Amino acid sequence: MMAFNRRDFLKIAGLSAAVGLGGKTAWELLLPGQLDAAEMPAASGLTAKRWGMALDVKKFTPAVRQACIAVCNQSHNVPKIDSKQGLKWIWEAGYEAAFPDLEAEYVEDEIKEMPFLVMCNHCDNPPCVRVCPTKATFKRGDGIVMMDMHRCIGCRFCMAACPYGSRSFNFHDPRKFLPDPAPNKDYPTRTKGVVEKCTFCTERLAVGKLPYCVEASQGAMLFGDMSDAGSAPRKALRTRYAIRRNAGLGTNPQVYYLI
Amino acid sequence: MQIKDRPIIIAGILIFLAIFTFPLWSAMGKAAPEPKVELPKDVKECVAPKDYMRTSHMQLLNEWRDSVVRDGNRIFVAFNGKQHNMSLTSECLRCHTDKAKFCDQCHNYTGVNPFCWDCHTYPKESK
Numbered sequence: 438m439m440a441f442n443r444r445d446f447l448k449i450a451g452l453s454a455a456v457g458l459g460g461k462t463a464w465e466l467l468l469p470g471q472l473d474a475a476e477m478p479a480a481s482g483l484t485a486k487r488w489g490m491a492l493d494v495k496k497f498t499p500a501v502r503q504a505c506i507a508v509c510n511q512s513h514n515v516p517k518i519d520s521k522q523g524l525k526w527i528w529e530a531g532y533e534a535a536f537p538d539l540e541a542e543y544v545e546d547e548i549k550e551m552p553f554l555v556m557c558n559h560c561d562n563p564p565c566v567r568v569c570p571t572k573a574t575f576k577r578g579d580g581i582v583m584m585d586m587h588r589c590i591g592c593r594f595c596m597a598a599c600p601y602g603s604r605s606f607n608f609h610d611p612r613k614f615l616p617d618p619a620p621n622k623d624y625p626t627r628t629k630g631v632v633e634k635c636t637f638c639t640e641r642l643a644v645g646k647l648p649y650c651v652e653a654s655q656g657a658m659l660f661g662d663m664s665d666a667g668s669a670p671r672k673a674l675r676t677r678y679a680i681r682r683n684a685g686l687g688t689n690p691q692v693y694y695l696i
Numbered sequence: 697m698q699i700k701d702r703p704i705i706i707a708g709i710l711i712f713l714a715i716f717t718f719p720l721w722s723a724m725g726k727a728a729p730e731p732k733v734e735l736p737k738d739v740k741e742c743v744a745p746k747d748y749m750r751t752s753h754m755q756l757l758n759e760w761r762d763s764v765v766r767d768g769n770r771i772f773v774a775f776n777g778k779q780h781n782m783s784l785t786s787e788c789l790r791c792h793t794d795k796a797k798f799c800d801q802c803h804n805y806t807g808v809n810p811f812c813w814d815c816h817t818y819p820k821e822s823k
Contacts, residue, residue: 514817577768585765586815618817623786625815643770 483642485662487561487580489691490637491670491679494553496657502529502554505650505658509635512649514626516614524605526635527556527650538685548696554650554658557582557603557635558682558690565595565604574632580663580691581637591630600683601690604634663691731801736791743774743787754810757784785816 509515509527516524529552532544536553563582565574573588574595596604610629612619619626624640627633637660638648646652651660661668666675670693673679679693699705742749744756760782763769772780781787792798795818803810 575766583765587761587765622817625817628811628814639768643768
């Protein structure tokens, strides 16, 4: 007697496929992003399953770029130190420095000669988080790669791990390079011996505001929930070609450059 | 056996003891002035009962820190049901406006040196 014949196998296989179709994977395949958006928790302040950003690079003028940098530095008490020991949250980088892996020989001149605004990419697979021995840097539930300055011991492993140079070390007491009192009294300065970087303005998201640079960009920066197919960056990414910095390294950066 | 330099040795020991015990006898009879904490005049209640705040404000601040930085939860529900924004500079200092007349009083008295203010900012200190 055959305990498990061909007919039984087909029945079970068919049933399993039917169950699988109702599952999350199939849903994602047919209606990408819809399920994630529905699962978003409701709360005061801005929340998302996965924060991300898209920069419409041709909309930037030199003045807008400078405004974005200035408002960030001012609001986060980032001192200006003109040396290798300077601190960067958001800064300008040329095409070749920003996208060393995209070695297309005949890139449009405008793109090739344009400075790009670069910052922490808030990677989905952040190498800085993996190497941090104290878990001072960690990935929040909404995808933001965050720093806990109270825990940072200044070992700088994260700086070695980050392929984007997004992290800066405080070689000096930053207050020595800031006016007294600090430009924004509602935001802490850092202290000597900790590493800092862009935080996607978590303190602003918590009170329902967009990051400073996005606000100053006059619409050139799109900030939103990457898991929500209806969000501003996702809408732009559906119709526009976008590049990411060093995506080939597998970090899955969440800052997109629409070109 | 006879020690030749007995007077010099004894004098040396006495001088050593005098210097060694200097902190004890120099402060004899003088107690450090008691801390004078200036409490906010128009607000009667803190985020927790006074006794708890006196002994455990540092633990509370650590909990606030972890909650805000690591969990992103910024709302603290106090013992009396009031909601507070968990923030040293914008909540604690809202009532305790002068760090020198409040925080520093006890911290200096007990000789503790918390590093809050290395990063967090405060309004100009009164001298």
